[in-house]
Amino acid sequence: MNKVRKFVWFPTPYHSILLWLVWQILHDFSRGHMVLGAMFAIVIPWIVAPLSEKEAVAKKTIKAVIYTFRLLIDIVASNYDVAKRVLQSNRSLKPAFIAVPLDIKEPVPLAIFTSSVSLTPGTVSVELSEDRKWLYVHVLHLEDEQQLINLIKDRYEAPLKEIFGC
């Protein structure tokens, strides 16, 4: 890149805060590490920010927190579901591929969406189509295809779209 960028003190402020916090947790909030962590939190974004996309910011914080907690509850529920399927006979299993049409285009919400799909309702996202319009998903046990697609879209995609405002 030849383009000269304008120097910014905090190119990714939220990442800086996160980095500092993680450093503190790792070192039990000792005073020396607070200073060292602050130095890292300032210097590392200078180096890394030009390499990555613009920092994605959740526009609706409360919705994001609700989404996180619902995701955690869903993880427990889906664990129960998968455990049940594992302990049943293999013959009653109906594995399938489905293609979920995507409305989100931005990389960070998309990454969160695919990860949520992988973590929750008996599904693993296996491939994203080149044009980012379809997400191919493998389902452990498929009963009703359209119903599952609607569930994924309503439960995970719609709130994410709202949170990131895209």
Add this chain to the structure above:
Amino acid sequence: MTVFLEVVVSFLLVFGAFVMLIGSIGLAKLPDYFTRLHAPTKASTLGVACILLASMIFFSVQLGHVNLKEALISMFLLITAPVAAHMLGKAGLHYKVKMADSTQNQHLAKKAYLQQHPDDK
């Protein structure tokens, strides 16, 4: 350490281990590559999270101050487990791993494969 906390910690440990056990059984017995992906991705997150929570409670009480390192581990695990599963699934798709005959919509897998390898009909 009170009895109540001991019970909570033991329960979390046993429950976490149980969930991991089911995940491992799933890894061994499910019919094909793609279905085998399901059990460990889900079980490892919940199972490890339970064990880490138990460790967090135990050491917070033992050391007398809140210990958040385990929360950090579960956070990283929550981020990396689905990514690993996605990459494994993707690799399986592109190597045309054999899937169970009962799999529905097998044409979608072929479609996704052809996107990356357009000349391989």
